[in-house]
Amino acid sequence: MKINELCREAYETAKSKGWHDKPVETGTLLALIHSEVSEALEADRKGWDGDFAEELADVCIRVFDLCGSKRIDLEYHIRKKMEFNKTRSYKHGGKAY
Numbered sequence: 001m002k003i004n005e006l007c008r009e010a011y012e013t014a015k016s017k018g019w020h021d022k023p024v025e026t027g028t029l030l031a032l033i034h035s036e037v038s039e040a041l042e043a044d045r046k047g048w049d050g051d052f053a054e055e056l057a058d059v060c061i062r063v064f065d066l067c068g069s070k071r072i073d074l075e076y077h078i079r080k081k082m083e084f085n086k087t088r089s090y091k092h093g094g095k096a097y
Contacts, residue, residue, distance in 0.1 A: 002075060003064075003074050003075035003078065004073060004074060004075045006060075006064050007064040007065075007067040007068040007072070007074055008068050009064075009068075010061050010062075010064035010065040010068055011064070011065050011067075011068025011069050012068070013065075014065045014069075019065075020069060024069075026066070026070075029062070029065070029066045029069070030066070032062050033059060033062040033063055033066070036055055036058040036059040036062050037055075037059055039055045039058070040052055040055035040056050040058075040059060043055050
């Protein structure tokens with residue numbers, strides 16, 4: 001399955017469950033993504049490998065839902081950004097991480 005298909009599916013699933021009955025601010029959707037990242041961090045800190053993977057999946061699903069709701073061609077933008085990243089200097093000019 002392609003990334004954009006996952007975006008459409010995540011959005012349609014969320015919509016069918018009532019999560020898009022009213023307009024949702026982008027900031028709220030980003031905060032929900034952030035909350036899933038925080039849950040993944042907590043699972044990793046506690047050594048809960050299965051939960052960690054599940055929370056990472058939740059991060060992706062939230063991103064896919066956001067992109068599906070805004071009709072963003074995420075696959076295109078990922079490929080474009082990955083190609084750009086190949087042109088960057090080693091550690092982007094001395095960044096620690």
